[in-house]
Amino acid sequence: MIKKGLEFELITLEFLERIFKELGYTVTRRRNQKTGTQDGYDLLIEIVTSKYKSYTVYAECKDYNSNLSYTQALEKIPHIISTHKTIDLLLFVSPFEDFKNPNEPSKLEKFYDKIAPEYPVQFLTPEYHIKEFFSLYPDLFKKVYDGDIEQIIEKERQLLLNKFDKLIFSDRNLAKIIIEETDKHLYINSAQKKPFHMERSFRKTPQQEPYFWSNQENTVELDTLISSSQNGVVILGNPGSGKTTELKFISVSLWDERNSNEIIPYFKSLKNFNSNSTISDILPSQYEKIPFLLVILDGLDEVYDITDFSNKLRSFIDNRKISQRKSNVKFIISCRSSIYNKIVKNLDGFTEAYLNPIVDGQALRFLRDKFGIDFINEHRKFNFWKYADLLETPFYLELIGENYLKTKRIEISRSKLISQYINNRLDHDEKDKFRNTNYSEGLHLEQARKLAFAMETMQITSIEDSKARAILRETDTLAKNPFIEQSTDKKWSFELKSVQEYFVAELLAKIDISQLLDLIKIDDKICKVHPSWYNVVTLLLNMEFEQASVYQDLISWLVKNDIEMVFQADTELVSDEIRNIVLRSYFQDHCIEKTLWVSDDGILGTFSDTLSNIEYLFDKAMSKELNLRTRHSAIILLNHMSLSNNDNAIRLESLLFQIINEFRDNEVDFLQIMERTIALIKRV
CATH class of the missing domain: 3.40.50.300 (P-loop containing nucleotide triphosphate hydrolases)
Structure with missing residues (x-):
């Protein structure tokens, strides 16, 4: 004989499956606890939405006609949550009696609300319209309430289904929230x-x-x-x-x-x-x-x-x-x-x-479509490969385009581009934004330089108003500064970190070499640029110094102590002799002696683009005495250099024939270097 409790559990399981299906959910799993097991629950049902979001619902059934206490639900909760990891809803079902707390009903209700974010609890009792919900299915209603009920009309049916949907998916339960x-x-x-x-x-x-x-x-x-x-x-x-x-x-x-x-x-x-x-x-x-x-x-x-x-x-x-x-x-x-x-x-x-x-095609289409730069006719001789690292960066693409609209020239230097951006912002604010007020360009630049230097030395990107006030003596006028903005928590920061770094580089270009090195190097024992100063030094290497000798001293120090930083320098400010020394020193140490790969980001190749270096790299690419990785690195660097002359065409032809012959003897090892060489020839 089936026990009454187990019979009601099976009816409830059937009811839940039907109503969830009618609401448009897919039931992927359903089960009732077997007699004698200690799983902590009576029923389990798993549903999936049309967008494949799944929910796992555990139900406890109480088919009692006597009074029910909240503690009968409360004692079940620790057992269920300690044995089951995924719990989206704990459902307590009672067709005849509500769960009650005869002393202070509000206290336990508050407890359920408190645990709802982690383990949502919902009661399906007379108070929560359980009899109405069972009336959706007359055959199940009769089994539970021992009475017949007429089939409800479609309109009322939809109202009841919507009521159940909202009850289960309320903001404290399964939270099917709608974001408008x-x-x-x-x-x-x-x-x-x-x-x-x-x-x-x-x-x-x-x-x-x-x-x-x-x-x-x-x-x-x-x-x-x-x-x-x-x-x-x-x-x-x-x-x-x-x-x-x-x-x-x-x-x-x-x-x-x-x-x-x-x-x-x-x-x-x-x-x-x-x-x-x-x-x-x-x-x-x-x-x-x-x-x-x-x-x-x-x-x-x-x-x-x-x-x-x-x-x-x-x-x-x-x-x-x-x-x-x-x-x-x-x-x-x-x-x-x-x-x-x-x-x-x-x-x-x-x-x-x-x-x-950004690939070159994207960059050129962007500059053409947004700024009208004609690379087919007017600027057909533009060296894309030489400036590939700039063209692949959105920030500089915008600056190149904005500068072109004003000057009809393609400006490439990073420092010059940011300088132009600063001038554009100052002009815009003076002419448009604050044209009816007292506008002081000098004050804004002074504020920006002082704050930039202080923030860079402290290695911070935002500064409290009190500290900014201590540096500037007042911050009332900062709100009009075109380069600085204030957040809701009253902190000041630069709109663009690159602008902050530019102002600092601008100051460093005016001091002597000993002061400069004391600032940027790690310490006296480790003579390398401190990582926090990398971006500033990169901009600094693209600026004209007040004293040209200081710039040359900086380059010499970097060549000796931190050679990779020199790759960032403006090639117009560094002599071919220095560029030749840098490339050969680096290639000898990094590629020949240590047999390490060279980066393919184009920075070293662009910096080293001299006739002497091109000849040097062709010699290394064709040298059978060198490691294959070293030869491969030489070809990588050549890919970022200007090779469009007759001498280089002859060198390329010789390189290709040699690699083809070597490839025939050793296809596995020479496959990548062959691909690189063919790609290089296609580009030229």
Whole structure:
């Protein structure tokens, strides 16, 4: 004979399956607890939405006619949550009696509300219309209530189904929350898709493969990275590489598609994250109720204490694991590659992805479409390869285009481009923004230089108002400064980090060599540029100094102590003799003696582009006495040099024939170097 309790459990299981199916959900699993087992629950049912979001519901059934106490539900909760990891809802079902607390009913109700974020509890009792819900299915109603009921009309049926749906998916239970278009500003702020946006691709390896744009194996889709990662993705790239622009593009794209993919994006700048901030503070309210929230955090490198943020993020993720709730939050975090590799190094459960540079075709179309630069007729002799590192960076592309609109010239020097940007901002504010007020260009420049130098030496990207006031004596006029902005927590920062670094470089170009070296080197024992000064020194090497001798002394010191920094120098400011010395010293040590690969980012090749160096590298590429990796590196560097003359055409022909002959004898080892050589000839 079937026990009454077990019989009611089976009826309830049938009821839940029917009603969920009628509401449009797919039931993927259902079971009742077998007699004698200690699983802690009577029923389990798992449902999946049309967008493949799954929910696991555990139910406890009480088919009693006598009074029920809240404690009878309370004592079940620890047992269930201690034996089952995935719990989306605990459902207590009683067809005849409500659960009551005869002393203070409100106290236990508050307890259930308190645990709801981690273990939502819902009662399906007379108070919560259980009899009405059973009336949807007359055959089940009769088994429970021993009476017949007429089939309800369709309109009433839909009202009851909607009532059940809202009860189960209320904001404290399964939280099927609806995010409207009017909520856009709360989730992605003012992020917009920019006109002429150049959509980017990503790779998983730090080292960029040659000609990645023609090899789909070298790129990976961001949605693939997100779905396959445990906690999210870290997007890495150099300053000005377009990380922020791409993250805003991703945010807007996901927002527009949120109804079809059920991913809710949440975009937030990390610029104002401080020691008093927590990860939960920067998330939207009720974030735990969103089925899949993708938190897009821009600018980890701009956080004052990066280690503090990393630790808080790890704790946040660990606490969510401990809570046993299914994770509904993943992250995309952007950071400068150098800062991540030196300070963060690794975030558990995150996949690292590198932003691929813009390819030359994208860059030229962008400059043509947005700024009207004609590379076919007017500028057909422009050396794309020589300036490839600039053309692949969105920040500089914008500056090149803006400068062209004013001067009709293509300006390439980084320092000159930022200088032009600064002048443009000052002119714009004086003529348009503050034309009816007293405007002091000199005051704004003085403020910017002082703050930039102070912040750079303190290695910070934002500064409290009190400290800024101590440096400048007043901050009332900072609000009108075109390069500096104030956040909601009253901190000041530069609109663009590159501008902050430029102002510092501008100051360093005016001091003597001993003061300069004391500032930028690590210490007297380690005579290398301190990593925190890399970007400033890069700009400095592209500036004209007040004393030319100081510039030459700096170059000489770098050649001796930190030769890779010299690659960043403006070739118009460095003699061919120095460029020849730098290339040969570096190649001898790095490629010949240590047999290491040379970087394919084009920086060294562009810097070393002299006739003497081209001849030197051809000799190394053809030398059978050298390691294959060394010869390969020579060809990589030649790929970034100007080879369009008859002498180089003859050298290329000789190189190709030699590599072909060597390839015939050893196809495996010479395959890559053969491909490189053919690509080099195609380019020329």
